[in-house]
Amino acid sequence: MREELNKEEPRKPNILVCNDDGIQGEGIHALAGAMKKIGNVTVVAPAEPHSGMSHAMTLGTPLRIKKFLKNGQFFGYTVSGTPVDCIKAAMSHILTAPPDLIVSGINYGSNTAINTIYSGTVGAALEGAIQGITSLAFSLTTYENADFTYAAKFARKLAKKVLAEGLPPDTILSSNIPNVPESEIAGVLITEQGRSRWEEATIERHDMFGNPYYWLSGKLRLLDESLEQDEFAVRQNYVTVTPVSCDMTNHGALGTLKQWKLKK
Amino acid sequence: MREELNKEEPRKPNILVCNDDGIQGEGIHALAGAMKKIGNVTVVAPAEPHSGMSHAMTLGTPLRIKKFLKNGQFFGYTVSGTPVDCIKAAMSHILTAPPDLIVSGINYGSNTAINTIYSGTVGAALEGAIQGITSLAFSLTTYENADFTYAAKFARKLAKKVLAEGLPPDTILSSNIPNVPESEIAGVLITEQGRSRWEEATIERHDMFGNPYYWLSGKLRLLDESLEQDEFAVRQNYVTVTPVSCDMTNHGALGTLKQWKLKK
Numbered sequence: 001m002r003e004e005l006n007k008e009e010p011r012k013p014n015i016l017v018c019n020d021d022g023i024q025g026e027g028i029h030a031l032a033g034a035m036k037k038i039g040n041v042t043v044v045a046p047a048e049p050h051s052g053m054s055h056a057m058t059l060g061t062p063l064r065i066k067k068f069l070k071n072g073q074f075f076g077y078t079v080s081g082t083p084v085d086c087i088k089a090a091m092s093h094i095l096t097a098p099p100d101l102i103v104s105g106i107n108y109g110s111n112t113a114i115n116t117i118y119s120g121t122v123g124a125a126l127e128g129a130i131q132g133i134t135s136l137a138f139s140l141t142t143y144e145n146a147d148f149t150y151a152a153k154f155a156r157k158l159a160k161k162v163l164a165e166g167l168p169p170d171t172i173l174s175s176n177i178p179n180v181p182e183s184e185i186a187g188v189l190i191t192e193q194g195r196s197r198w199e200e201a202t203i204e205r206h207d208m209f210g211n212p213y214y215w216l217s218g219k220l221r222l223l224d225e226s227l228e229q230d231e232f233a234v235r236q237n238y239v240t241v242t243p244v245s246c247d248m249t250n251h252g253a254l255g256t257l258k259q260w261k262l263k264k
Numbered sequence: 265m266r267e268e269l270n271k272e273e274p275r276k277p278n279i280l281v282c283n284d285d286g287i288q289g290e291g292i293h294a295l296a297g298a299m300k301k302i303g304n305v306t307v308v309a310p311a312e313p314h315s316g317m318s319h320a321m322t323l324g325t326p327l328r329i330k331k332f333l334k335n336g337q338f339f340g341y342t343v344s345g346t347p348v349d350c351i352k353a354a355m356s357h358i359l360t361a362p363p364d365l366i367v368s369g370i371n372y373g374s375n376t377a378i379n380t381i382y383s384g385t386v387g388a389a390l391e392g393a394i395q396g397i398t399s400l401a402f403s404l405t406t407y408e409n410a411d412f413t414y415a416a417k418f419a420r421k422l423a424k425k426v427l428a429e430g431l432p433p434d435t436i437l438s439s440n441i442p443n444v445p446e447s448e449i450a451g452v453l454i455t456e457q458g459r460s461r462w463e464e465a466t467i468e469r470h471d472m473f474g475n476p477y478y479w480l481s482g483k484l485r486l487l488d489e490s491l492e493q494d495e496f497a498v499r500q501n502y503v504t505v506t507p508v509s510c511d512m513t514n515h516g517a518l519g520t521l522k523q524w525k526l527k528k
Contacts, residue, residue, distance in 0.1 A: 054319035055381050056346075062469070062477040082320075088480050093466040114394060117319050117510055130378060130461055154528070161524060170459075171514045173521075188526040193513045195434075197394055202357035205326070213326040216352050239528060243517040246381055249457045250435045250509035257437075257507060260425060262452040264418070264503060 013039040013100035013163055016090055016128070020083040020107060020120025022049040023068050023076060027106030030148035031138065032076070034156040035103060038163075042099070043068075043076025044090040046120075050082050051109075053120035055127065057084045065089055083124035091131055101163055102128035105138030106151050110176045112139075112230035113194035113220070116244055125172040126246050134162055135172045137244075141234055142179035150185065151177040154239055170247055176230055176240045186237040193242055194229035196222050277303040277364035277427055280354055280392070284347040284371060284384025286313040287332050287340060291370030294412035295402065296340070298420040299367060302427075306363070307332075307340025308354040310384075314346050315373075317384035319391070321348045329353060347388035355395055365427055366392035369402035370415050374440045376403075376494035377458035377484070380508055389436040390510050398426055399436045401508075405498055406443035414449065415441040418503055434511055440494055440504045450501040457506055458493035460486050 015035045019028040023045040035041045047066070058081040066078050077094055079086045083104065091098065107121040116122055121137045128135030138155045140146055154177055162173065178185060198218035206212055224232035230240040279299045283292040287309040299305045311330070322345040330342050341358055343350045347368065355362065368388040375383040385401045392399030402419045404410055418441055426437065442449060462482040470476055488496035494504040 049324070052321045052323040054317075054321075054348075054387070056318045056320035057316045057382060057480060059316040059480070060313070062479050064475075064477055084318075085480065088464055089466055089478060092464040092480075093468070093478065114510065116512055117390070117394075118321060123318070126381070130381075131464070158526070161526070165524065168514060168517045168520075171517055182528070185528045188528050190518055190521040190524075190526070192515070192518070193511055200352050200356040200395070202353055204357070211328075213328055214353060214357065215326050216321060216323070216349065216356075218356075239526075241521065241526060243514040243521060244512045245514035245517075246378065246512075247457055247514075248380055248508045248510075248512060250432060250507040250511075251456070253432045253435055253507040253509075254454055254456070256432075257454040257505065260429065260454075262422070262425070262454070262503075262505065264446070264449045264452050 015039040015041050016099040016102045017041055017043045018083055018086045018104045018124040019045050020050045020053060020124065022046045023078050026146060027108060027140065027148055030152040031103055031106050031155055034152040035159065038156060038160055042095060044086045044094055045076060045078060046083060046086060047078035047080050050120045052118050053082045053123060054118055055084055055123040056082045058082060063089060083120040084127045087124050087127040099133060101159060102133050102135040103155065103159060106148055106155065107139035108143050108146060110139050110141040110234055111137065111174060112176050112234055113196035116174060116193045122174050122244060129170055129172045130246055134167050136162060137172060137174040139176050140179050141176060146179060150182040171243050171245045174242045174244045176234045178234055178237045180237055184237055185239060188239045188241060189227055189233045191230040191233050191240040191242050192228055194224035194231035196220055196224050196231040279303040279305050280363040280366045281305055281307045282347055282350045282368045282388040283309050284314045284317060284388065286310045287342050290410060291372060291404065291412055294416040295367055295370050295419055298416040299423065302420060302424055306359060308350045308358055309340060309342060310347060310350060311342035311344050314384045316382050317346045317387060318382050319348055319387040320346045322346060327353060347384040348391045351388050351391040363397060365423060366397050366399040367419065367423060370412055370419065371403035372407050372410060374403050374405040374498055375438060376440050376498055377460035380438060380457045386438050386508060393434055393436045394510055398431050400426060401436060401438040403440050404443050405440060410443060414446040435507050435509045438506045438508045440498045442498055442501045444501055448501055449503060452503045452505060453491055453497045455494040455497050455504040455506045456492055458488035458495035460484055460488050460495040
């Protein structure tokens with residue numbers, strides 16, 4: 001009896017939740033809800049949407065950190081900066097101890113292939129890994145009619161798995177989830193970052209003074225042809241899980257370059 | 265005689281020059297000057313400084329493209345966005361044909377180790393590689409008392425080499441150059457992205473209304489101990505040349521993750 005009394009409850013993990021769509025994005029509420037079932041959650045997210053912010057951080061401007069209420073209840077903190085700023089502010093100022101896990105998302109729109117490098121959702125998770133925290137990024141493959149139900153369920157499942165197994169150093173898992181009902185999900189695949197990329201276009205318009213302004217535009221061109229690659233797999237309704245590293249060295253190129261024998 | 269008349273001059277390469285410190289940054293003028301000795305140069309740079317912008321691009325705001333004069337002469341174009349925006353705008357709107365080479369920099373401050381991922385200078389060059397163009401990034405290891413003389417000379421040398429040899433797909437070379445006289449340069453080393461990273465801090469201050477605001481701050485901690493790593497090597501006065509790829513997959517982790525046998 002005494003022994004049983006002394007037995008400690010396993011400590012619930014502390015989980016930091018971030019995103020790049022901003023604190024009002026639907027996906028972060030779904031993700032925070034899922035994480036609350038397995039841990040103690042702190043939400044720290046950009047005050048405004050920051051898609052396409054990659055690993056950008058704010059250097060020349062101070063940041064504001066504010067409390068954000070949802071239905072009159074404290075929900076989390078906003079930071080007037082990028083997703084990476086959120087992780088830095090959370091780690092060095094808001095949290096009293098490093099979290100056990102950082103989860104970022106759930107993003108509107110897939111972060112497969114070349115979007116891995118543009119994504120603020122992935123950026124936030126990578127910043128977690130850089131700071132030594134097990135970190136995950138989640139994205140749903142749509143910008144409209146988003147249903148986060150299954151994505152949130154899968155996020156919880158993957159979070160539990162990595163809390164148990166850990167991850168290689170400097171590496172996050174970036175997961176892309178098809179926006180279809182659970183019954184239509186084909187399975188889960190471990191994938192590489194695909195080679196699909198954007199066909200760029202710049203649209204020119206004119207303001208009321210006749211001066212031109214420009215919108216960056218483009219279309220993602222599918223350049224992948226195997227289920228080993230995230231963009232191809234997610235289009236076949238597979239959930240993809242890609243290990244993404246902050247070591248960007250092309251190690252395979254080192255040998256050839258050394259043969260150049262560059263002199264000063 | 266006739267044959268000699270018909271012999272074409274070898275075509276001068278077309279070189280796009282960008283940076284992240286903005287068109288007024290001293291380093292881009294040194295770099296453009298060096299490139300003009302070997303090719304036809306077009307400068308497209310951010311209108312304002314964009315350090316720490318990584319691979320960020322502008323999605324929700326239109327861009328302005330303007331001509332920039334230097335001493336009353338046309339010098340190049342400014343874009344009211346990030347370094348990556350500059351490359352996208354140049355490639356899809358400003359240039360009439362893809363360039364033979366993109367060079368980015370010369371940056372104030374080294375872009376070794378983890379700074380590779382934060383750097384807008386590297387971001388611009390990587391965007392070039394993503395679009396299939398041979399691309400280079402150059403950084404000088406100082407923020408003050410910068411002398412770009414040797415760095416510009418080395419940039420020209422490396423540019424000529426890669427124009428002759430080419431680079432592996434999706435890979436740039438990111439070169440860091442010590443801010444010392446040429447006579448003190450120890451040599452040139454092909455390096456990996458080091459593991460040195462920032463010890464984070466957030467500085468809290470209060471505005472005139474008593475409300476707090478925050479500055480991200482920190483100190484780069486040396487975690488490298490070999491001349492194979494860029495941050496260590498550059499501190500020993502070596503010029504470093506690191507091949508940086510836009511494939512961020514941790515290929516070594518794929519096998520272990522597949523053994524997890526994740527289910528939907």
